[in-house]
Amino acid sequence: xxxxxxxxxxxxxxxxxxxxxxxxxxxxxxxxxxxxxxxxxxxxxxxxxxxxxxxxxxxxxxxxxxxxxxxxxxxxxxxxxxxxxxxxxxxxxxxxxxxxxxxxxxxxxxxxxxxxxxxxxxxxxxxxxxxxxxxxxxxxxxxxxxxxxxxxxxxxxxxxxxxxxxxxxxxxxxxxxxxxxxxxxxxxxxxxxxxxxxxxxxxxxxxxxxxxxxxxxxxxxxxxxxxxxxxxxxxxxxxxxxxxxxxxxxxxxxxxxxxxxxxxxxxxxxxxxxxxxxxxxxxxxxxxxxxxxxxxxxxxxxxxxxxxxxxxxxxxxxxxxxxxxxxxxxxxxxxxxxxxxxxxx
Numbered sequence: 260x261x262x263x264x265x266x267x268x269x270x271x272x273x274x275x276x277x278x279x280x281x282x283x284x285x286x287x288x289x290x291x292x293x294x295x296x297x298x299x300x301x302x303x304x305x306x307x308x309x310x311x312x313x314x315x316x317x318x319x320x321x322x323x324x325x326x327x328x329x330x331x332x333x334x335x336x337x338x339x340x341x342x343x344x345x346x347x348x349x350x351x352x353x354x355x356x357x358x359x360x361x362x363x364x365x366x367x368x369x370x371x372x373x374x375x376x377x378x379x380x381x382x383x384x385x386x387x388x389x390x391x392x393x394x395x396x397x398x399x400x401x402x403x404x405x406x407x408x409x410x411x412x413x414x415x416x417x418x419x420x421x422x423x424x425x426x427x428x429x430x431x432x433x434x435x436x437x438x439x440x441x442x443x444x445x446x447x448x449x450x451x452x453x454x455x456x457x458x459x460x461x462x463x464x465x466x467x468x469x470x471x472x473x474x475x476x477x478x479x480x481x482x483x484x485x486x487x488x489x490x491x492x493x494x495x496x497x498x499x500x501x502x503x504x505x506x507x508x509x510x511x512x513x514x515x516x517x518x519x520x521x522x523x524x525x526x527x528x529x530x531x532x533x534x535x536x537x538x539x540x541x542x543x544x545x546x547x548x549x550x551x552x553x554x555x556x557x558x559x560x561x562x563x564x565x566x567x568x569x570x571x572x573x574x575x576x577x578x579x580x581x582x583x584x585x586x587x588x589x590x591x592x593x594x595x596x597x598x599x600x601x602x603x604x
Contacts, residue, residue, distance in 0.1 A: 320546055327543040329569040332405040332412075334539065335396045336578060338531050341523040344396035345514035349507055350522060351532065352388065355540035356503035359496055368494045377501060379489040384502025386482030389509040394475025401468040404580045406571035410449060410590055411472045413567045417442040417600045418480045438599025441592050448589025449582075499544060567594060 338347045371377050399408050421439050424430065450469070490498065514520055522528070567590060574580040582590065
C-alpha cells in the first residue's frame with residue numbers, strides 16, 4: 260500500500276495550472292478561481308511525487324562527499340611509504356587534469372574568455388593545490404598525524420570568518436566570534452600533549468611540520484578569498500583543469516629541487532593513485548558540482564565539520580593513530596567552533 264502524502268515527499272504544482280481562458284472579470288473571476296482551486300486540491304493530481312532516487316541522492320550525496328574528502332589525509336599517509344609527497348602530487352595533478360580535459364572536450368565545456376581569466380584560474384590552483392595540498396602532504400610525510408593535519412586544515416572556515424570583516428567588509432555575529440575562539444582553544448588542547456615534554460633540541464623537528472601544515476591552511480584560506488574576488492563565474496570543469504596546470508608549474512620544480520623524486524610503481528601506489536584521481540580529484544568534485552546544481556551544497560557545508568573526526572577514525576583503524584581523551588575533547592571543541600564560525604551572520 261502507498262504511503263500518505265507528506266510535505267517532505269510532495270510538492271505543489273506551478274501556479275500556471277490555474278490559468279483561465281477566456282479571462283473573466285470582477286466577482287465572476289473570484290468565484291470561478293475559488294471553485295477551481297478547491298476542486299483541484301480535492302483531486303488526486305494536487306500533489307506531485309518527488310522521485311525516490313532524488314530523495315536518496317539528497318540524503319546520501321553530502322555524506323559520501325564528506326567521506327571521500329576525508330580520505331585525502333589517509334591517502335597522503337599511505338603514499339608517504341612509497342613516494343615523495345610533491346612527486347606523487349605532480350603525478351596526481353597530471354592524471355586528474357588529463358581525465359578532466361578529455362571529459363571537458365567531450366562535453367563541450369566552456370573555457371575562460373580572456374587571458375586574465377586563465378591566469379586567475381591558474382594562480383588559484385597554486386594556492387589551493389600547490390601550496391595547500393603540498394604543505395599538507397609534506398607535513399604528514401614528516402610525522403604529523405593524519406587526524407591532527409585534518410583538524411588543522413578544518414580551521415580554514417574559522418580563519419575565513421575571522422578575516423572576512425577586514426578583507427571582504429562582511430559583518431559577523433557574536434556566534435561566529437564564539438566559534439572562532441572555541442576553534443583555536445580546541446586546537447591548543449589537541450596540540451598541547453604533542454608539544455609537552457619535547458626537548459628543546461627536538462622542538463624544531465616537531466614544530467616545523469606543524470608550521471608547514473598551518474601555512475598550507477593559510478594558503479587555502481587565501482585561495483578562498485582569491486576565488487571569491489576574481490573567479491565569479493565559469494565552468495568549474497575547465498577552471499579545475501587550469502588549477503591543476505598552475506599547480507604542476509609550481510610543484511614540479513620544487514619537487515626536483517628538494518626531493519629525490521621517488522615514486523615506486525607497484526600495486527599499492529597504483530591503487531592509491533587511482534583513488535586519489537577518481538575518488539577524490541574527480542569523484543568528490545563531481546559530487547560537489549551535482550550538489551551545487553541541485554541546490555544541496557549547504558548540506559555538504561554542514562557536514563564538512565565531520566571531516567576531522569572522520570579522518571581520525573580512519574587513521575585509528577588503518578594506522579593505529581590514537582588521540583588521548585583530552586585531545587578528543589579538544590577536537591570536539593574545534594568542530595563546534597568551525598560549525599559556529601561557518602554560519603552566516
